[in-house]
Amino acid sequence: MSKILFLNPNKWGRGITHIWIASHSGILKRNNHKVELFDASFYSNWSLNEVKFQTKNDMYKKTNYDDFLKFNSNNILEDLQKKINEFKPDFIFWSAISSHIHGEGEYVNIQNGYDLLKDLDAKNAILITGGLQATSATEIILKKMQRINYLISGESELVLLEILKNFDNQKELKNTNEDIENIDGISYIKEEKFFQNKKQKIINDLDKLSPYDYDIFDKQSLIRPYNGSVVRAVDYEMSRGCIYSCNYCVETIIQKYYGFTESSPNTGAIKNFKSYLRSKSAKKIFDELVYLNKVKNVELIRCQDTNFLTNDRHVLLELSDLIDKSDLNIKIYIETRPEGINEKSIELLKKLKIDGVGMGIEMADAKFREDKLNRFANQEKTLSAFELLKNNGIKRTAYNIIGLPNQNEDSILKTIEFNKVLNPDNITVAFYSPYYGTKSQLDGKEAGIFDDYEFDVDSALRTKSKDTDLLPVEKLKFYKENFVKLVRNEI
8 A cells, every 4th residue: 555645834833634634634544545744834944923913813812822832943844854764655745725825824835835845855755736726727836846746636535546546556657657647637747748637527425535534633733722712623624615606716716627617697606506515414524523522622613614504404404403412512613604694594503503603794895896706795684694693692703805906995994894883703804815717816817916826925914915006005004904903993
């Protein structure tokens, strides 16, 4: 069986139990492959203080989180080289979402991983990466990062497993592309020419991927700040897919890859979304939650489903009954849209032990939001959703965006005022940074707003900060840094 070294190039100064690590490790181990993890999260010469930044951004309340962390002062490159020398992996694998880092750092980028590996001796290991960035910028990455042997587009768990099976049968895989050319979802450079195999099929049965492997993470990675306390937490997914096609969202990259390109002009919902939305079974989810709570002592589940309340309603109802009748002592944080919040869904959320809900507000100008983002949301419905959640003791987080092209100062001020009315428990604000390959990024590239591809990212602000047509970058930075204070009437 093959040996695979997972590389987690997380730079954000807190533990992140990346779903891609847990899902890939789980299925590979069940197929008798040997998997180990090199986690860059807590190296002092690599990590940034993301928690401090997000505390300022009101995503986190002040805690004694730092007391639980122990940072490694060793040289990260020397330790990684030592790990490669000792483990002697056949493959080194990492996954990514985009060079435009997700606001909380739940995902890492291909560039960070490559920066760690590019000058090291990989001992003939095959370098493979995947994820959304690999799906949207395949040729660019392979040509810019020439030590990478293969990219996997789309959902990569089953493709990686097939590559490993192929390798076990053909030990000369690293010297030829002949066998791998038959594997769907793979891209590579051969004789200085770019090759992209036909698309892989979508993973319809998510139960095949479970259970996810959280034992691969060290104890420190499970410690998180949450609403003023420090808890044991993991990132988790119950489903994959989203019915909406917001112009700036990473979800549209996977939608496009699997052929879900048509959407309603009035709602932004994709056509045939039932074929794209997939869920684990309620029993599988419940069994995993029991293990995480009872064995791993996890207190908080950070559910990374793109839009939780569009999950299969039968699954949610069955799961809610299982959780409600159990002695599970957990809290679950989800993300969804205001449209799904009503009296009926509130009761469902309470039975599911949902402690917090994050919702995208983005901006107060509905027409601007619809025209520029393809995101449709009724203001009155948003107000109602926030009120319902508050009245039922469920914490609310409002996600906001500023810095869109053609967005003026008045638009930002209206968004601040709207947040005052919503009065959420937590507030985040991010610069507009559409992910590579999305309609917003492609339109912006054509208009000269965005570069073709951005590798250098402002770590504190989560994107390259640029002047817009109407606002200079210094003005944008002011509102970015003071958005929460303005909402809270602190300045």
